[in-house]
Amino acid sequence: MAATLYNAEILRLATEIPHQGRLESPHASAEKRSPVCGSRVIVDVCMDADGRIAALGQEVRACALGQASAALMARHAIGRRSAELAAARDALTGFLAGAQTDPGDWPGLEILRPAIPHKARHASIRLPFEAVAEAAAQARIAA
Template identity: 90%
Template sequence: MAATLYNAEILRLATEIPHQGRLDAAHASAEKRSPVCGSRVIVDIRMDADGRIAALGQEVRACALGQASAALMARHAIDRTAAELAAARDALTAFLAGERPDPGSWPGLEIFGPAIPHKARHASIRLPFEAVAEAAAQARIAA
């Protein structure tokens, strides 16, 4: 069970988290914590004039699944809109809950399929997507 859940790709992603570190002069920030496992993610963003993420920084204190999720989120978040980020968050949430057969169009999220039966792990996987979607929504409102 653990070997499938924490496979080599998850462990590799956990060591390759892009955009680590907080952003100076962020347009918005969001912090998300999992009360179940204690994982924490803080995401800072700057948006461009078209309402797309221009810069991203993150501080990740999470298990390997949360770190892998942060890596996948950060690899593809630049140039995304608040609506795209919310859609990715919602698709991932529905996928983990077994409410849809796939995690949506965000690259790489299918790797979390083995975590579906492990509900206690879902919060950590969702944290980076919840944080970036919330930050983007805040930035859009502030603009």
Template identity: 70%
Template sequence: MTAPLYNTEILRLAATIPHHERLDAPMASVEKRSPVCGSRVTVDLDLDAEGRVAQLGLLVRACALGQASSSLMAAHAIGRSPEELAAARDALTGWLAGGNGPPDWPGLSLFEPALPHSARHASIRLAFEAAAEAAEAARAGRAG
């Protein structure tokens, strides 16, 4: 018997998204949308002097899986570098596509029941894609 796609932990995470308010004047803001289901996640962020995420703001309009993934990303993004966010995004994408083991990011193994449901993968990736892109844009803007 396979684990349910939507379980208590997914629903708890979906209901408790940290940093769930937009930033007033972020260094970068990126919105990602899933063409499959219409889920949308907007990530605002600021980097500190060392180039790590200092502040984060989210607007999440997604299914429970997208909300739960946003929650996990946001709970652990502060202090991460753009490279770390890009690595997490790439590892998540690879794992969902059939790669080995869940990415090295707290809690992502929770999405193992979604692996056979490729239509759900885009919403799970949204927050990580938006965060990685926003961090890179913020770094590029700081350098310019």
């Protein structure tokens, strides 16, 4: 089971996390932790005048699945609005919980399908999407 769960693509993604490092002057930040495994993700965002993410920074301390999720989130978050990020978070949550058959339209999330039966891993996988959605929502409110 572990070989399927931690496949070559997951491990590759875990080593290629874009936008690593905190932003100097973010419009908003959000930190999420998993009490189950101790994973932690901090996401900083700056928004443009149209309410889209213009800059993203993140600090990721998570297992390979959480790191892979952070990589997928960061690859496609720039240019997204708060509502899109919340929809991606909700779709991923529903997918992992078995409430829907697909992970939504966020590119690459299908690679996480092998984690569905591993409920203890779900929190780590959700952290990056929860953090970016929260940070974007906070930035939108503060604007």
